[in-house]
Amino acid sequence: MTGEAADKLFICEGDAVLEGGRGVRFAVTAFGDEATGFVVRYGGAVYGYLNRCAHVPIELDWAEGEFFESSGLFLMCSTHGAIYVPETGQCAGGPCKGGRLRPIAVREELGKIYWQPDEFIKPPRVIPIQPI
Template sequence: MTTEILIPVCDSAALEDGGKGVRFPVTAGGEDAGAFVIRYNGVAYGYLNRCAHIPIELDWNNGEFFESERRYLICSTHGAVYLPETGRCAGGPCRGGRLRAIVVIEKDNQVFWQADEYVRPARA
């Protein structure tokens, strides 16, 4: 059993649909890692910032996770593309993989993420 921990990320207004994401630090399996939230079709989604091809961050430019058509999340290194709603690979070298989703909750015009067994709050 884990305690549900809700951690604030940003104001809801900070996430434009198909626009820049907001990065935040976490630990993943006990290691320091990064995560991000984006908005797609009005819904906020969160993922570990870790490509399924090579486990490195997706955004070459801080917070730029969408490709130019704003339909997919894209890894800037070799162009893997992911569905924003599920994190499933939709093309490129991530074939068969997916981004590690993080539970995101919006309430009171704030975006929060929820820790789970693997993705935990960043070290203080």
């Protein structure tokens, strides 16, 4: 692979991400630190974000992969209740006060979901295995 195709990284099979429900986390390096991103499905499309609340830099999901509040209409921070619009990551209420989630470019191709690193969100660092 060359160019753009070589840079896309596999996240999961498309059917692992449920409409307005369970999402999938994936490892990233964000602004130089180890972190996680996540992908959710809403309105038939997939959306990816850094798993970090705009209010306080903590992960959103209350259980692994659980990003939506009970109605399935908004993403919600499990700690302080900040809610976000799934299509844009924009704060829709709570203590995030006009903030937004940091987007990660994702796309679905042939039933598989991929993400695209950028200058701030990069692939996870590989930890070398030390010989015994």
